[in-house]
Amino acid sequence: MxxxxxxxxxxxxxxxxxxxxxxxxxxxxxxxxxxxxxxxxxxxxxxxxxxxxxxxxxxxxxxxxxxxxxxxxxxxxxxxxxxxxxxxxxxxxxxxxxxxxxxxxxxxxxxxxxxxxxxxxxxxxxxxxxxxxxxxxxxxxxxxxxxxxxxxxxxxxxxxxxxxxxxxxxxxxxxxxxxGLERGVKGSKAKHQSIRIFYSEINGREENLRNEAKAIANDIINKSAPKLEQIIRKYEKLSNMTPEEFSDYYKQKHSPRKNRNIGTGMEY
CATH class of the missing domain: 3.30.930.30 (BirA Bifunctional Protein; domain 2)
Structure with a gap:
């Protein structure tokens, strides 16, 4: 964490x-x-x-x-x-x-x-x-x-x-x-975002999490009982993701189908 x-x-x-x-x-x-x-x-x-x-x-x-x-x-x-x-x-x-x-x-x-x-x-x-x-x-x-x-x-x-x-x-x-907090990595080449972009992305991530929670509820309501265990395992995996991993997952899931196989080196 x-x-x-x-x-x-x-x-x-x-x-x-x-x-x-x-x-x-x-x-x-x-x-x-x-x-x-x-x-x-x-x-x-x-x-x-x-x-x-x-x-x-x-x-x-x-x-x-x-x-x-x-x-x-x-x-x-x-x-x-x-x-x-x-x-x-x-x-x-x-x-x-x-x-x-x-x-x-x-x-x-x-x-x-x-x-x-x-x-x-x-x-x-x-x-x-x-x-x-x-x-x-x-x-x-x-x-x-x-x-x-x-x-x-x-x-x-x-x-x-x-x-x-x-x-x-x-x-x-x-x-x-x-x-008890940590310092960022010294000498990191990562570019700092502007203050407003930084917080808009955090708030956007929270909105994505809320959307996934709604999807979980809909899956549980609409799926038959034998499939519930599969649904639970799927979302347990999501809950253990880091924020960065979740953001990548969400972008991949909700991007247009023709773009889903674009390599990670591409900017989009």
């Missing part, structure tokens, strides 16, 4: 990108992979303190204005045209971790935020969201990459493979390991 702590970052260059990211995280615009009924479980900074009403759209729009105000006040007077103005963090766990008895996602998200504030300076963190309205809880955090001279300097913190590897090491050591 995968038990990874996960850290993804994205560099943001324009004010429009930053405003769009905050709007997405605060759900002030339509967010397809979020369940509106679970909005009450989310938490945001900035906010109104204890007892903040995060369900209210008016409040969330106000928090958005406050976050942008904090961001703009942190910017230096002189900014290079191509400067990275903010960095977006997504901190979470592999979905299987949520099944571990005793794992506390709220405590984990709090430790993620604590780590980021300590690493990059609390004064540079201008927005935080704890998202519990999606399949896997996660932290979305935005900060200004300002160095000790007061300049925007994303390269100092995130420039080059060595610094990014060291950042992942530190995140694992300070956050992941205390929760």
């Amino acid at each position: 995968s038990k990874f702590c996960i850290l993804r970052i994205k560099k943001l260059h324009g004010d429009g990108n930053i405003a769009g990211a905050i709007s997405h995280h605060l759900r002030t615009r339509k967010t397809d992979n979020a369940n509106p009924e679970l909005m009450r479980k989310n938490w945001f900074y900035p906010n109104d303190g204890i007892g903040s009403d995060f369900v209210s759209l008016d409040n969330r729009k106000r928090y958005q204005r406050q976050a942008l105000s904090i961001f703009r006040k942190r910017l230096p007077e002189k900014i290079r045209k191509n400067a990275v103005r903010a960095v977006e963090f997504m901190m979470t766990v592999s979905p299987e971790v949520m099944k571990i008895p005793g794992f506390n996602p709220v405590k984990y998200m709090a430790e993620c935020t604590k780590w980021a504030r300590k690493k990059f300076g609390s004064e540079n963190v201008f927005f935080v969201a704890y998202h519990r309205d999606e399949t896997t809880p996660h932290v979305s955090l935005l900060l200004t990459p300002i160095d000790e001279k007061g300049k925007l300097n994303a390269r100092k913190f995130f420039g080059g493979r060595e610094k990014m590897t060291a950042l992942q090491d530190d995140f694992y050591r300070e956050v992941g390991r205390p929760f």
Whole structure:
């Protein structure tokens, strides 16, 4: 079972990108992979303190204005045209971790935020969201990459493979390991997905699992008793698959018949 702590970052260059990211995280615009009924479980900074009403759209729009105000006040007077103005963090766990008895996602998200504030300076963190309205809880955090001279300097913190590897090491050591989680494979050639694609695929996988559960129920209802043992064996095999194996199985099962024999080296 995968038990990874996960850290993804994205560099943001324009004010429009930053405003769009905050709007997405605060759900002030339509967010397809979020369940509106679970909005009450989310938490945001900035906010109104204890007892903040995060369900209210008016409040969330106000928090958005406050976050942008904090961001703009942190910017230096002189900014290079191509400067990275903010960095977006997504901190979470592999979905299987949520099944571990005793794992506390709220405590984990709090430790993620604590780590980021300590690493990059609390004064540079201008927005935080704890998202519990999606399949896997996660932290979305935005900060200004300002160095000790007061300049925007994303390269100092995130420039080059060595610094990014060291950042992942530190995140694992300070956050992941205390929760019994694992670090991703060092030196992996795997390409990181964008934050939104990453979560849309997780939610898509959950939808596929629900579809297979319905298929199991229909098989049991429609098949005769002597075939029930065969059906049970089939779906026991599915239940033991890793998420990646299940995704491959589902794609093969539901792809058009003419494509079912396409080799694994093909992209489709």
